[in-house]
Amino acid sequence: MKYLFVILSCITIEISVCSRFAILDMRKVISESKAAKSIDDQIKKINENSRNDLKDLESQIKSLDSAKKTDDDSRKIEDMQIMLYDMVRSKKYQISEAHKKAIDVLEGEIKKIIAEICRSKKINMVINKDEMLYYDEGCSDITKEAINKLDEDKPHIPIKME
Numbered sequence: 001m002k003y004l005f006v007i008l009s010c011i012t013i014e015i016s017v018c019s020r021f022a023i024l025d026m027r028k029v030i031s032e033s034k035a036a037k038s039i040d041d042q043i044k045k046i047n048e049n050s051r052n053d054l055k056d057l058e059s060q061i062k063s064l065d066s067a068k069k070t071d072d073d074s075r076k077i078e079d080m081q082i083m084l085y086d087m088v089r090s091k092k093y094q095i096s097e098a099h100k101k102a103i104d105v106l107e108g109e110i111k112k113i114i115a116e117i118c119r120s121k122k123i124n125m126v127i128n129k130d131e132m133l134y135y136d137e138g139c140s141d142i143t144k145e146a147i148n149k150l151d152e153d154k155p156h157i158p159i160k161m162e
Contacts (some may be wrong), residue, residue: 021125022118022140023132029110029146030103034155037104042159043095050055050091076110098159113149117142 030036061080064073114126126142129135 001082006017008085020121020123021127021141022064022121022123022142023129023135024114024126024141024146025129027130028143030106033110033147034151035106035157037108039106039159042102043099046095046098046159046161052096054084054088054091057087080126094161098161102157102159109154109157110146110150113146113153114142117145117149 057080061077061084064077064080067073117123118126121140121142123140123142127135129141129143
């Protein structure tokens, strides 16, 4: 019983030391910020450009296919179809990797902004709203402030295709 009292005392002391906390809706920050929207817009444009490039190759294959006369023509068409398939797969991978890297940069920027907000408001801990089972409406929610600060500090994150 003596040990239980000591443990409970330590927990009580620890909670009182770390009493300033806030919640943040990370999903909302990622989806509503200008930086996230710029990433989405860039990905859409890259997808459009890639689709147009691949359509050109596909139409060349179709025109060759309709005009084929020899076995050599058939082999060229098969080679071009394989090339088209490889290009599609490669582009999808490149776009996916570029998107992941941009999101990683965005999340890093969000964490920096959260740290700034915490320092200015003397907040000891931020909990992601998705992880919460319950919170009181009086609990400080820094989501909107984080979105505004991110929009101000980093409205655009460039996509880097490799």
